[in-house]
Amino acid sequence: MKDVLAQADSQTEAALARLFELIRIPSVSTDPAHAGDCAAAADWLVRDLTLMGAEARAIPTLRHPMVLAHLPGPETTPHVLFYGHYDVQPPGDPALWSRPPFEPSLTPGPNGETHINGRGASDDKGxxxxxxxxxxxxxxxxGxxxxxxxxxxxxxxxxxxxxLAPFLAEHAAELRADAILACDSDQWDAETPAITVxxxxICSQEITVTTADRDLHSGIYGNAARNALTVLCDLLAGLRGPDxxxxxxxxxxxxAPLxxxxxxxxERLHVDEAEFLGRVGLSHPAGEAGRSVLEQVWARPSCDIHGVWGGYTEPGFKTVIPREAHAKLSFRLAPGQDPDRIRALFQAHIRAHLPPDASVAFTDHTMGRGTAMPVSSPWLSAATEALEGEWGGAALIGMGGTxxxxxxxKDAIGAEALLVGFASLGNRIHAPDEKYDLSSFTRGTRSWVRIIDALSRLDRAR
Amino acid sequence: MKDVLAQADSQTEAALARLFELIRIPSVSTDPAHAGDCAAAADWLVRDLTLMGAEARAIPTLRHPMVLAHLPGPETTPHVLFYGHYDVQPPGDPALWSRPPFEPSLTPGPNGETHINGRGASDDKGxxxxxxxxxxxxxxxxGxxxxxxxxxxxxxxxxxxxxLAPFLAEHAAELRADAILACDSDQWDAETPAITVxxxxICSQEITVTTADRDLHSGIYGNAARNALTVLCDLLAGLRGPDxxxxxxxxxxxxAPLxxxxxxxxERLHVDEAEFLGRVGLSHPAGEAGRSVLEQVWARPSCDIHGVWGGYTEPGFKTVIPREAHAKLSFRLAPGQDPDRIRALFQAHIRAHLPPDASVAFTDHTMGRGTAMPVSSPWLSAATEALEGEWGGAALIGMGGTxxxxxxxKDAIGAEALLVGFASLGNRIHAPDEKYDLSSFTRGTRSWVRIIDALSRLDRAR
Incomplete structure (x- = not known):
């Protein structure tokens, strides 16, 4: 494939220009105000895929369109389905960004590398x-x-x-493939790409606690009146045990046991816990005692509070006993845990710990199951060898995300999924100053050139 | 005093017009944007007191001006100092008000009474x-x-x-008096005014918890990374015991024991706990087990969380592990408790319970000591008799506020303070739809006519 690899190298400048165009579209899917930008990102991809020779279209859904495209190949070869997403996380406070989040740029990094900057530069546009x-x-x-x-x-x-679920049901026949490919995960270190096994x-919930029929004054009712924020903090603190x-x-x-x-x-990855946490200014694993930091973030469930609000939060002070308090939280789940069952357990736990004069309401947010792939798959072996050809090594890792x-x-198509990743932990995805290393972009492209070659030689029946 | 009482009755319409002028000035002291309104309220009072024949002036301070006025009386009579405040609480969300908070009005109440509506209608302008x-x-x-x-x-x-403290120090000689009077408290019930004994x-604190050096993604660090909101909820939940x-x-x-x-x-007030809490949609005293609801709100310390914020609180969802979380809270204190000592104990408690990888910063808000007055005071007896003359009864109560x-x-002047109140619990002070009963206003005025008479007969030496 030397000719293909050389072509990949020679088109980098044009490829960056294409990526910058895509990053400039602020396709924040969680914010209804950006619905038009999401549609624009989908249209951009349809145009790009069409230019490449694909039969491509953007298919409307109740929220943001799906891009579906087919690139032909020899009749008897395997058929792979590549999955990606064009939407990005909200940028948050623009003042926390060194550069405007939707104006991509290249800047030199501290170790001689080059950064591609911008929201989505890594996750998942880049x-x-x-x-x-x-x-x-x-x-x-x-050709x-x-x-x-x-x-x-x-x-x-x-x-x-x-x-997604209704889309998969409606387009099941068209989506059928022999394997699923995706690129939304991390590489292991600067010299080692990774396949996520x-x-x-995730089970996400928003919770609203309500107490009295109005806000009260602590100088009149303080002590005797149930305080919605106190109740909420008690409930949230009670979700984790002393261990x-x-x-x-x-x-x-x-x-299931790992x-x-x-x-x-x-274990062969020889992770230094202090170094792993030290990258973000931390030093002690905060999760279950007796589990390694990798087990904590890859294989064990977690509970994180993502947002809390209630009462008086403006400048100054107000001695209010708030009647309403809110939190957004989620549980990351180990493979095997069913988000619907976890939601039921969580809601029952909250209701069982609710004090008198407090009521609670729940709203669902993101839900999704975890996955674990068999380590013996031929797709996995072929992709690993291809990566080793480009990098000299490849790691099998877990992913703490969903x-x-x-x-x-996997359920709809009955195929395994190969998650190949070139992102680094320093990419600050979901945070201000998201970036992607230029080398992730260029060597990632070269790696896919090799993986495409390796998979094309596999027997379709696996 | 029949002539004076008749004059008080006959001037009600003009008195309401004056009060409405004052309520229309949105003198919210906690919000720097309203500094001009606070000065306007002070100026309004100076004009009103001057028209009454007082030597009156507004004295600048580092924040909002003090109004100080002297109304002459016979040389040998007691000298009383009346205290009030022209500032009001922030109105909060205007959508929660039935009428605009700073456009006062009279409306009929459900039991034949008339309400004076508006922020400050009760606390403390009315x-x-x-x-x-x-x-x-x-x-x-x-004359x-x-x-x-x-x-x-x-x-x-x-x-x-x-x-206040610097003002008292600077004007100590001018402020010297034989007794302090104030009207910023509640009456006991619709037919019984109260003197607060x-x-x-209060000891108020704002607390900021900081963990990692940036916001993190729960799909990467969830479980191993310390979450500032989790730490904050744990700390706040730990402030109260299971009792x-x-x-x-x-x-x-x-x-001190009560x-x-x-x-x-x-005890003679025969409070029905269910009725007391039922007025605001509650049913169970939330404070220390084994204490009556009156003891809980008047004599025992409390801890209320007034505001919590941190992480992602906008519509939708974001799986962020926030690095910063904030709360405003206060302790109401029993007489005898020193707010500075309580602050030190609170901060030490928080620091002692801080987990690894979390730091904390504190900001002071309102601080103030509680008071208890000797039940045997002649000022108290004289005022009680005057109230009984107007109402047929008067209650001695506690005040949960500060x-x-x-x-x-009391310290600066060495005098006792008589807190006489005509407000009702239904006045929704500090909340939307604050009101004052018209009868509180008119009979309160008549009550002060009588108290002024009764106190004028006391020996200055008490």
Whole structure:
């Protein structure tokens, strides 16, 4: 594939210009004000895929459109479906960004590398484009791909993927493939790309606690009146036990022990816990006592409070006893845990711990199951070898995050999913100053050129 | 005093017009944007007192001006100092008000009474004006007051009274008096005014918890990374024990047992706990087990969380692990508890319970000591008899709130303070739809006419 790799290298400048165009579209899916931008990002991808020779279209959903495209390949070769997402997280306070989040730029990094800056530079616009640029290099060099490729790019990954299940049901026949590919995950270190062998699930809830029939004055009722914020803090504090684990009855019932071969692969990564946490200004693993930091973030469930609000939060002071208090929180789930069951356990736990004169209401947010892939898959072996060809090594890792599409796609299509990642932990995804290393982009593209070649040689029946 | 009482009755329409002018000035002291309105309210009072014949002026402070006025009386009579405040609480969300908060109006109440509506209608503009209208009636009828009156009206009562201590020190000689009067408290029921024999103190704190050096993504760090909101909720939940009491070591050390004669007076009030809490949609006293609801709100310390904020609180969802979380809270204190000592105990408690990788910063807000007055005072007897003349009865009650000026004034001037109140619990002070009953306003004015008469007969030496 030297010719294809050379083509990939020679098109970098044009590829960056394409990526910058895409980053400039502020496709924040969680905020209804950005619905038009999400549609614009989908249209941009349809145009780009069409230019590449694909039969591509944006298909409307109840929220943001799906991009679906097919790139032809020889009849008898495997058929892979690549998944990505064009939507991004809200940028948050622009004052916390060094540069405007939707004005991409290249800047030199501290260790001689180059950063691609902007919201979505890594998650998932930059990462997703490595695959499309690899396909483009194949087509430019050889006039076509050596295997059949379908591309599915959604616009709701950062806000719950609500449209996916009905979309999969409606387009099941068109989406059928032999394997699923995705690029929304991390590489292991600066010199080692990674294939993710497990992902965590998620169960997200918003909770509203209500007490009296009005806000009260602590100088009149303070002590005797139930305070909604006090109740909320008590309830949230009660979700974790003194050992750092989750203190909800039955919560851990469906967690399978970690596959020993996976545990061994993780141990071989020789993670220095102090260094791992030190990168973000921390030093002590905050989760369950007696679990390694990798097990905590990859294989064990967690509970995080993402937002709390209630009462008087403006400048100055007000001695109010608030009647309403709110929180957004989520549980990351181990493979095997069912988000619907966890939601039921959580809500029952909260109701059981509610004091007198307090009521509670729940709203669902993102839900999704975790996944674990068999370590013996030929797709995994072929991709690992291809990565080793480019980098000299490849790691098998877990992912602490959730790709809700994965279990849905796997169930709907009956195929395994290969999650190949070139992102680094320093990319600050979901935070201000998100970036992607230029080398992640270029070597990621080269890696996909090789993986496409390796997978094209596999027997379709696996 | 029939002539003075008749004059008070006949001037009601003009008195309401004056009160409405004052309510229309949005003198919210906690919000710097309203500094001009606070100055306007002070100027309005100076004009009104000057028209009444007072030597009156607004004296600048570092924040909002003090109104100081002297109304002459016969040389040998007692000299009383009346205290009030022209500032008001922030109105909060205007959508929660039935009428605009700063456009006062009269509306019929459900039981045949008439409501004076608006922010400050009760606390303290309406209540304070009952005393000034009584003075005006005396002067209109008799050409002067039967005792010497000074008036001190501050503009920072709702936001910490920071200017008071330096003001008292600077004007100590001019402020000297034989007794302090105030009208910023509740009557007992629709037919019974009250004199408040104790007030609670307050120690207010704002707390900021910081963890990592940036916001993190729960899909990468969830479980291992310390979450600032989780830490904050744990700390706030840990402030109260399972019995509803405050769980800070040494917190209760300086609380004297309740004076048995006061306890007896409160028992004679025959409070129905269910009815007391039922008025605001509650049913169970939330404070220390084994204490009556009156003891909980009048004599025991409390801890209320007034505001919490942190993380993602906009529509939608964001799986952020926030690095910063904030709360505003206060302790109401029993007489005898020193707010500075409580602050030190609170901060030490928080620091002792801080987990690894979390730091904390504190900001002070309102601070003030509680007070308890001797039940045997001749000022108290004289005022009680005067109230009984107008109403047929009067109650001795406690106040769960704080008047930070009281211990300061008492210390600075060496005089006792008589807190006479005509407000009702239904007045929704500090909340939307604040009101004052028209009868509180008119009978309050008549009551002060009588109290002025009764106190003028006392021996100055007490």
């Amino acid at each position: 990462a997703m484009m490595t695959f499309l640029e690899a396909c483009r290099a194949w087509i430019a060099t050889r 076509g791909l050596p295997l059949r490729v379908s591309v599915l790019i959604e616009g709701e990954e950062e806000s719950g993927s609500a449209s 497990s992902t965590r699930g 750092g684990g989750i203190a909800i009855d039955g919560f851990h019932a469906d967690i 596959d020993p071969s996976v545990a061994a692969a993780w 790709i809700p599409i994965l279990p849905m796609l | 209540a304070m004006m009952t005393f000034l209208e009584a003075c005006r009636a005396w002067i209109a009828t008799r 002067g007051l039967p005792l010497r009156v000074s008036v001190l009206i501050e503009g920072e009562e709702e936001s910490g009274s920071a200017s 104790s007030t609670r103190g 509803g009491g405050i769980a800070i070591d040494g917190f209760h050390a300086d609380i 004076d048995p004669s006061v306890a007896a007076a409160w 008047i930070p000026i009281l211990p300061m004034l």
